[in-house]
Structures are given as structure tokens and as C-alpha cells.
């Protein structure tokens with residue numbers, strides 16, 4: 232244990248002055264900092280400080296809430312790295328969605344009777360709007376009197392708008408409905424909660440967030456329990472907080488002693504379409520009486536790239552101007568080029584040739600290269616992927632696998648596989664053993680005998696399945712191995728530690744999806760080691776949308792298709808689209824290549840234009856730091 236005064240940053244990291252103050256603070260803080268400022272590192276150091284000095288006193292915990300599963304996992308991993316798994320056990324990192332879901336799953340029975348959610352409910356990703364339409368067409372119940380018995384009024388409601396916005400617009404409980412929309416909202420909610428009227432019982436995450444907020448508001452004892460569990464709360468990417476999420480946070484923590492640290496960057500607010508508040512920081516500072524801190528470092532990008540980011544920050548009327556690059560860079564480091572092509576075949580060939588050159592000559596790992604698109608990954612990257620594959624370079628759309636790869640159980644099973652195929656002197660082995668120790672609740676200093684027994688068990692099991700893995704040539708045999716692993720790890724213990732695995736349906740879908748992906752890789756490679764590496768995406772160029780790239784960083788970024796069709800809504804939401812492009816720009820450490828192709832088979836007209844995105848080109852060119860190449 233450290234005395235507060237003696238604590239210094241862990242692992243040789245030096246934080247800038249403002250960040251140091253936040254790490255040691257006992258006040259609510261809003262930390263606003265640009266890309267690469269080290270917001271994740273700040274949170275990891277703060278967690279280490281709080282846990283190592285016992286400011287977060289045992290058995291209290293720290294709760295960290297992020298938007299994406301991989302961000303939550305990255306933060307958890309970073310904390311474990313900085314202060315060890317034992318202290319890291321008291322750091323819970325989850326997404327907003329899982330925070331709401333955990334509350335509901337733990338306390339479902341405490342929901343007011345009429346809002347009781349059926350056990351085994353589904354999570355609805357998108358509404359079956361057709362379901363609502365069918366429901367209305369077949370409606371035989373008592374029609375609302377104020378609609379004068381005319382259900383056709385309700386049938387005219389814009390279902391998309393209804394589903395996207397209206398369904399979760401208002402806090403629970405419902406008031407007496409006054410309009411067709413309000414009547415339909417209550418009908419749909421009730422049917423979904425109970426799984427009646429042709430609907431399966433299910434809710435969307437925004438509905439779950441509303442329910443969780445209502446649950447807390449109706450049960451002060453649960454709020455008290457939360458406040459007794461957590462002494463500190465961290466909120467990542469705070470600029471993207473939605474109104475529903477913010478209300479949940481307020482109900483949970485506003486009247487408590489919990490100390491909140493919210494970090495984010497207004498310039499990276501790209502979730503307005505999903506309901507992000509216009510200025511979440513301002514609300515937080517007022518409501519929670521939070522102090523403000525602005526960070527000035529950019530540890531990620533080379534100086535010339537920071538300069539270009541600054542031009543876009545200005546466009547976004549961001550006050551911060553003097554961002555400082557890390558000291559590993561020379562003043563003139565950083566490459567930004569605009570590549571203009573007549574057609575997308577040449578674009579694919581040029582990108583591929585450059586990637587080969589980067590890998591072979593510059594020794595950049597394929598994993599440190601990313602192809603970014605605004606949307607429709609397949610449409611914009613298909614030709615490039617074909618070209619890369621033809622040249623023997625792996626590339627894949629990461630979006631589908633992001634959640635799977637961030638899952639603890641999937642990671643653990645993969646590690647066991649890796650160890651079993653003979654890699655027992657590896658970090659994977661240490662990780663597997665440490666996880667088992669943690670799940671069993673053993674103490675490394677006191678439970679020596681138990682530790683030896685556990686390690687022997689692990690080694691024996693890995694030897695047993697080693698032969699099974701070697702012989703597995705069919706899908707059935709592979710399935711048997713997965714079942715063996717699941718039996719070995721005792722899924723009930725996992726469920727006790729990680730509540731998300733209590734949901735049977737979700738768990739079986741997760742395992743199925745993992746099973747299919749890994750088997751698919753094996754059939755392609757006929758080699759388990761390669762299959763595991765490919766599954767993890769090692770030596771693979773990543774392809775994703777800007778939204779999926781949030782929080783990530785790559786040595787080199789290829790942004791494909793700075794064209795009107797990609798930013799089709801820019802006229803209506805210029806600020807949000809600028810933020811989105813800003814996120815793309817700021818993922819690059821060393822280089823970013825931005826492409827335009829006169830002909831590309833996307834959109835209505837395959838001749839691509841740049842009239843609406845011309846402002847982006849102008850800002851890039853005016854920076855004087857961008858080279859333009861015509862092919």
C-alpha cells in the first residue's frame with residue numbers, strides 16, 4: 232500500500248500537470264481533451280492511485296462506463312496492467328448498455344408490477360416495424376376514446392420516427408395518453424415487456440436504460456446499494472452520452488458521495504444520430520458541480536498531423552489551439568496526402584502497392600494499418616480487399632468481430648486453445664492461470680497448495696485436449712473440444728463473476744458465433760496456430776467505419792472515399808459530419824492517405840462528386856501540409 236503523498240504514476244508514465252491533478256482529485260471532474268491526449272491512460276492511472284492508496288477503500292469498487300465493449304475491455308486491461316489483477320478486481324469496466332442491463336437483470340423483480348419485464352426477454356436490435364403495423368392492422372382491443380374510435384389515425388404514424396425517437400422519449404411511468412403516438416407507445420411497450428400481441432418479449436437498449444432509470448427512481452434502496460458498492464465512477468467518451476443515459480447517471484449518482492470523473496472530447500461527438508446530448512459536459516459541470524480540466528498533449532500523432540487536426544478543430548470552433556506533440560517526434564514528422572483517381576480499380580491497386588511497401592520496406596505490421604470508410608464498408612473496400620488478397624495480404628472488416636474479440640470468455644477459451652497446442656511458456660498461459668486464480672478467489676501469497684493443485688489441473692487438462700485438437704478434422708470433433716473447455720472452466724463460476732453470462736440465449740449465441748468463426752479460420756488454414764492468429768486478426772489489415780474506429784489508433788490510415796455519397800447528409804448536419812471526419816484524421820500516428828475516385832460503384836450515380844465535402848478538401852489544402860497526388 233502507498234501513502235497518498237508518496238504515490239507516483241505507474242509504469243514510468245509521466246502525465247501532464249492537469250492530468251496529475253485529476254488523478255489525485257477528490258472532486259467530480261470533467262476532463263476535456265483532444266485525440267491522443269491519453270484519456271484512457273489518465274483513467275488507468277487514476278484507478279491505480281485510488282486502489283493502491285486505498286482512497287477507494289476495500290471492499291468498495293470503481294465503476295467505469297464506456298460506449299463500446301472493446302473500449303471497456305481496453306480500459307480494464309490497462310488497469311490490470313498498471314496495478315495488477317488483484318487490485319484490478321475492484322475495477323469494474325462495462326458499457327452503458329451492460330450497466331443498464333445488469334441493473335435490470337439483478338433487480339427485475341423490483342420493477343413496478345405493470346412494468347415487469349418477462350424473464351428470458353430478448354434484446355431487440357432493431358424494431359420489427361412490420362410487427363407494429365401488423366399489430367395495428369389486427370388490433371381488436373378497446374380503441375382509445377379520444378381517437379374517436381378511429382385506429383386509422385394511429386396507422387398513419389411515421390413508424391421509423393416512432394421507433395427511433397418516440398418510443399423512448401419520455402421517462403416512465405406513462406401518463407394518460409393524449410395523442411395517437413402516446414397511445415401507441417404505451418401499447419407497444421406493454422406488449423413488448425410481456426411478450427404479448429404477436430411480439431416476443433424484448434426491449435431495445437434505450438428502453439432498458441429507461442427501465443433501469445425507473446427501477447432506481449422507484450427503489451431508493453437499490454440506489455443506496457449502488458452507492459455502497461462504488462466509491463468512484465469513470466465515464467469515458469462523455470461527449471456521446473445520450474439524454475437517457477445521463478438521466479440514469481443522475482438518478483444513480485447525483486445525490487450520492489460517489490466521485491465521478493468524466494473524460495471526452497467535444498470534437499469527437501459523432502453519436503448525435505443516436506441521441507447524444509448537444510453538450511453533455513456543460514450539463515455535467517452544472518448538475519454535478521464538477522471542476523473542469525483541459526489537457527494539451529497529443530501523445531499519438533506526428534506534429535504535422537496534429538497541425539491538420541488543429542485546422543479541423545478550429546472549424547469546429549474548439550477553443551483549444553496549442554496542442555503539443557509527444558517528444559518522440561521530429562518537428563516535420565507526419566504525412567498527409569490526398570490521392571485522386573479516375574476509377575476505383577486504380578485506387579485499389581495503388582493502396583495495395585503502398586501497403587506492400589509499408590510492410591516490406593518500412594517494416595510496419597499489417598495490424599498497424601487501417602482502411603477507414605465513412606459507411607458501407609463492403610461497397611468502399613471490396614476491390615481493395617480483392618487486390619490485397621491477390622497479393623497475399625490479409626485484410627478484413629473488423630466491425631463484425633469487435634465485440635467477439637473483446638469478450639472475456641472468448642479470450643479465455645482462445646488462450647486455453649493456444650496453451651494446449653503447445654504454447655505453455657507464453658503470456659497466454661500466465662493469463663489463463665491468473666484468470667483461474669481470480670475466479671477461484673485464491674490468494675497468491677497464502678493459498679500455495681491450492682495454487683499448485685490448480686496449476687496441475689490446468690496442465691493436465693491442456694495435455695488432454697492437445698490430442699483432441701490434433702485429431703479434430705470435423706466440425707463435430709471441434710464442437711466436442713469446445714464443450715470440454717466449457718466444462719473445464721465451470722461456466723457457473725463465470726456467471727457469478729460476470730453477470731452477462733447468465734443470459735442463456737446470449738451466451739449460446741456468443742459461443743456459436745465464436746465456434747463458427749474459429750472453425751472457419753481453421754478450415755482455411757488447416758493449422759490451429761494460424762487459425763487462432765487469424766481469428767485475432769494478427770498480421771491483418773483492419774477495415775472499419777469511422778464510428779467503429781473510435782478510441783483506436785494505427786500507424787497508417789487510408790481513408791477511402793472522401794466523396795459526397797459517403798457524407799450524404801452533410802448539408803443537414805455539417806458539424807456532426809465534420810466531427811466524424813475529425814475522428815478519422817485523428818486515428819493516424821504517422822500517415823494518412825485520403826482518397827477520391829471519380830468513378831465508384833456506390834450511391835445512385837456512380838460518378839462521384841465532391842461539391843458537398845469541398846470544405847474538407849479546402850481545410851486540408853489550406854493547412855499547407857497536404858500533398859495532392861493525381862493518378
Ligand SMILES: Nc1ncnc2c1ncn2[C@@H]1O[C@H](COP(=O)(O)OP(=O)(O)OP(=O)(O)O)[C@@H](O)[C@H]1O
Nearest residue numbers: 244245246265266267268269270271272530531782
Ligand atoms: N502520458 C503519456 N505518455 C506517453 N504516451 C501516452 C501517455 N498517455 C497516453 N499515451 C499514449 O498515447 C496514445 C493515445 O492515448 P489514449 O488512447 O489514451 O488517448 P485518448 O485521449 O483516449 O485518445 P482518443 O480520444 O483519440 O481516443 C496511446 O498510444 C497511449 O499509450
